[in-house]
Amino acid sequence: MIDTVFVLNGPNLNLLGTREPEIYGSATLADIEAMLQDKARELGLAIDFRQTNHEGVLVDWLHEARATGAKAVLLNAAAYTHTSIALLDAIKAIELPVIEVHLSDPATREPFRHISYVGMAAVAEVKGLGANGYAVALAKAAAF
Numbered sequence: 361m362i363d364t365v366f367v368l369n370g371p372n373l374n375l376l377g378t379r380e381p382e383i384y385g386s387a388t389l390a391d392i393e394a395m396l397q398d399k400a401r402e403l404g405l406a407i408d409f410r411q412t413n414h415e416g417v418l419v420d421w422l423h424e425a426r427a428t429g430a431k432a433v434l435l436n437a438a439a440y441t442h443t444s445i446a447l448l449d450a451i452k453a454i455e456l457p458v459i460e461v462h463l464s465d466p467a468t469r470e471p472f473r474h475i476s477y478v479g480m481a482a483v484a485e486v487k488g489l490g491a492n493g494y495a496v497a498l499a500k501a502a503a504f
């Protein structure tokens with residue numbers, strides 16, 4: 361059976377490619393999904409790529425990753441990265457490798473982006489590489 365990696369995207373990432381291209385690049389989330397499907401095929405993996413604007417939905421999807429036997433999770437929790445103890449607890453609870461992904465590098469931005477609750481439980485982080493960061497993170501997940 362082919363291994364599946366969940367790719368979970370948080371609030372406002374559905375707006376990618378429409379505003380702030382100087383920070384997030386010009387690719388839409390659909391562009392990133394298509395690029396990552398190609399990368400997954402190359403790596404012999406399947407991806408389950410999703411976006412939500414709701415914190416609890418991300419928690420439910422993390423639980424679903426565990427329940428369905430996913431190999432790993434790539435998580436760009438967007439602003440919830442910096443606020444969500446619920447996501448931190450969920451990542452710890454599911455006992456799956458979760459890789460934190462960001463298009464920009466939050467550490468070089470406003471101070472409120474410097475804390476990452478996701479990063480307190482993630483096994484790796486890929487940030488500041490734009491859309492290509494998702495491919496880099498998927499290659500890391502393939503190695504688990």
Ligand code: CA2
Nearest residue numbers: 372373375376379438439462463464473
């Ligand atoms: O750099 C990233 O990937 C972020 O996770 C993006 C989040 C931000 O809160 C994190 O600090 C870093 C914001 C996503 C918002 O996406 C937009 C896309 C287009 C226009 C406006 C926002």
